[in-house]
Amino acid sequence: MEDRIDRLINLDIGGRGVEQLYPVARDIIGAPLAMAAARRLSGFESGDIVLFTTGSVSRAWVSPNIGENDGPIGTAVLARTLQRAFGVVPVVTAEATLQRGICAVLQAAGFSVVSLEEAQRASQPGGKTAVAVFLPFPTDDGEAEAAAGPLLDKLQPRAAVAIERAGRNSLGVYHNMRGVDFGMGRARTDLLFEEAQSRSVPLVAVGDGGNEIGMGMVTEAVRKFVPYGRTCQCPCGSGIAARTSADVLVTAAVSNWGCYAIADCIAVLRKDPRLLHSVQLEKQLLLASVHGGLINAGEGVVDTGVDGLPMEVHIAVAQLLHVMASKAMA
Numbered sequence: 001m002e003d004r005i006d007r008l009i010n011l012d013i014g015g016r017g018v019e020q021l022y023p024v025a026r027d028i029i030g031a032p033l034a035m036a037a038a039r040r041l042s043g044f045e046s047g048d049i050v051l052f053t054t055g056s057v058s059r060a061w062v063s064p065n066i067g068e069n070d071g072p073i074g075t076a077v078l079a080r081t082l083q084r085a086f087g088v089v090p091v092v093t094a095e096a097t098l099q100r101g102i103c104a105v106l107q108a109a110g111f112s113v114v115s116l117e118e119a120q121r122a123s124q125p126g127g128k129t130a131v132a133v134f135l136p137f138p139t140d141d142g143e144a145e146a147a148a149g150p151l152l153d154k155l156q157p158r159a160a161v162a163i164e165r166a167g168r169n170s171l172g173v174y175h176n177m178r179g180v181d182f183g184m185g186r187a188r189t190d191l192l193f194e195e196a197q198s199r200s201v202p203l204v205a206v207g208d209g210g211n212e213i214g215m216g217m218v219t220e221a222v223r224k225f226v227p228y229g230r231t232c233q234c235p236c237g238s239g240i241a242a243r244t245s246a247d248v249l250v251t252a253a254v255s256n257w258g259c260y261a262i263a264d265c266i267a268v269l270r271k272d273p274r275l276l277h278s279v280q281l282e283k284q285l286l287l288a289s290v291h292g293g294l295i296n297a298g299e300g301v302v303d304t305g306v307d308g309l310p311m312e313v314h315i316a317v318a319q320l321l322h323v324m325a326s327k328a329m330a
Helices: 002-009 018-029 034-038 072-086 098-110 116-121 141-156 187-199 217-227 254-271 279-291 309-329
Strands: 050-053 090-096 112-114 131-136 159-163 203-207 248-251
Touching: 002 254, 018 034, 018 217, 018 248, 034 203, 034 248, 034 254, 050 072, 050 187, 072 090, 072 098, 072 159, 072 254, 072 279, 090 098, 090 116, 090 187, 098 112, 098 131, 098 217, 098 279, 112 116, 112 254, 116 131, 141 187, 159 187, 159 254, 187 203, 203 217, 203 254, 217 248, 248 254, 254 309, 279 309
Parallel strands: 050 090, 050 159, 090 131, 112 131, 159 203, 203 248
Antiparallel strands: none
């Protein structure tokens, strides 16, 4: 079941080369990727903070307010499962300009988005409240480096999860899948996550293209198999491969799918069908992403498609994963 789940989410419909990255990551981890991530994201206690970063300023040359829906939806699904399973507090950090869209999706997943202080009160005995926190992170290198340590001191996260979040290459440049520099207006959350790694905070990453946090684990494979992996179209000429690695990397044809697989594997480990992602929730989140103004980056439009694939494809993948995990529990 576990390897079949991995193979399903790595079905490279978009032809990005992720099917070539999967076996390399699988060999390095030595276990099915989604289940390895699920095991790493288990054993929390109520009130523990799990730090997420997601969201992409997808058309920064037009406006820093334009973000994509691949990543935020998966984050909401995985955060929901972790909150229901363990009572964790998800803290999501990204650009301030993407707060509206990301929070709309979190709310559709059942979260009240509150301040950190309010979230800490919600974790006290006396009642259950599903809360999440959104924290903007700096877009300037120097400010990000200065902010990383104090933020981690304050949060004391038990784990860090990067989902469809661009990381810089070996020369410090952020690229999109077309090999173009798109670092403008981008929160430097990879610096935060590298600092978390240096403090031995477990880091789980989900990516679909080679330019995301976590892909440092398979850099040579990205350079070999992914378009623009070795040579980009920007003046740096060093390719899109991100330098930041992870403890567990989950490759997926669409990053949201990787999150659905991890969530469903947690449900299997806990033997709790309430934790499974569902078709109903998938539809709800896709519609919420539209209301939040997030775009289908493959088409450049605000609609219910993700990465150029229509809504029906994502619903079908969610349904297949649900069935596979349900049978595993039975």
